[in-house]
Amino acid sequence: MSNKVPRLFGTDGVRGTAGAYPLDPPTVRRLGAALVRALKGGAVRPSAAARLRILIGRDTRESGAWIEAELAHGASSEGATVTSAGVVPTPAIAYLTRTTGSDAGVVISASHNPFADNGIKVFSGGGEKFTERVEREVEAIVADDSWSAGSGDAGPVAHENLVDAYLDHLRAVFPEASRLGGFRLAVDCANGATTTVAPRLFTELGVDTSVIANEPDGRNINLACGSTHPELLARTVVERGCQAGVAFDGDGDRAIFVDHRGDVVNGDAVLFMCARQFQREGRLKGGAIVATVMSNIGLELALRSLGIDLVRCPVGDKYVMEEMAKRGLSIGGEQSGHIIFSDYLFTGDGLCTALNVLRTVLLSGRTLSDLAGDLVNYPQVLLNVRVRDKVDLAAVPAVAAAIARVEARVNGQGRLLVRYSGTEPLLRVMLEGRHEDEIRAWAQEIVDVVKEHLG
8 A cells, every 4th residue: 555645544543633634524525435335345345235234433522523524425425325323432332333234334533632533433243443453544545545435425324322231241240249239339430421320320229429520511530530530439439438439531441440439540560460369260361461662671570470371462452462363361451440341341331340340349349459469560750741753753862862871770770661542642761670760760751852842
């Protein structure tokens, strides 16, 4: 494929400011049409159906409705039947795409980003995120100026309430849920997609639920709430005497937890707790789990003590998924709270993660705080610095030298990772070591040099 084809898909689909390229109306419509053209060409799997079926869901951003309309127009003008599930979590679309026999599922969301951003991510008929190969094919079709998007007649969009089917799927995760009666749980819906599902799920399971950030207005998604702002959840847990709390992000594919003291329990602790529980039950396939390069070295050491291997991969849940599929593993995830349980679904699902954590707490007879305390982390510092361009760092001598100096100081007693964000103009500097003050100063040295030369 030609290198001249513009890249639209990043590490988690198409992202940008709603209304600006590539999320301007003409490009969105063209993407919808290109998706159908790619499917007709067998990019994912040939469909036996006379008309391809596309399922669309979205989060609560005010731009979601018009992006859905443009995408649906493009897809239906190419002959596809389009169904809208409305506001539902991303993993619901992954699951429902598979169970409804759809040829592809599309989620309109920018996950944990502010409301002004939005995005488009696509799932295959099997419920897995599109591979990079398929994304490149869609991009090539978009870039081909020999055809016009939306030139055919656009068909109607069917609107279906599919939440019940997704809830039935989630209940199967926790067959012992009847023993949860009275468990006090705070739930932060991030004013996002889980507002349509989470309160109902936990209430029906008998959980004494305190729900916050569940009044979306189109602009307050992730605003001082959700998995990237757990302070609100922590305060709620302590003030209301909850036993634990869970915060989702805007599209519901990740979850961060808070124990009864208000301390945050991140994805590393969740991976450790659930891997140990699965191992005890003989459900941990391959004797290993997958985590990204961002996971703390303490996770690796704790798992090793249990005889569980840690396989590392690049940042991005699609890379976690690919590694899990390649090795046939049960659990994988990210420190940020994207956790995949392949027995249930091959993508991150915050609600599925919450149920697995609650199940682990219930079966252990211990508190979330106790369980999380079994994982001893090295101090970790993560600093972000805004950059003009994502240039090769090795080509900037001052930056390369700063990185080399810090690596020499770490000298096997920790980890240094310097990488660009896949979705934002940021360089991330992550450093682990025995002494937090020391590694913070070292990480800041790199950030200062990057600001001078790339900021």
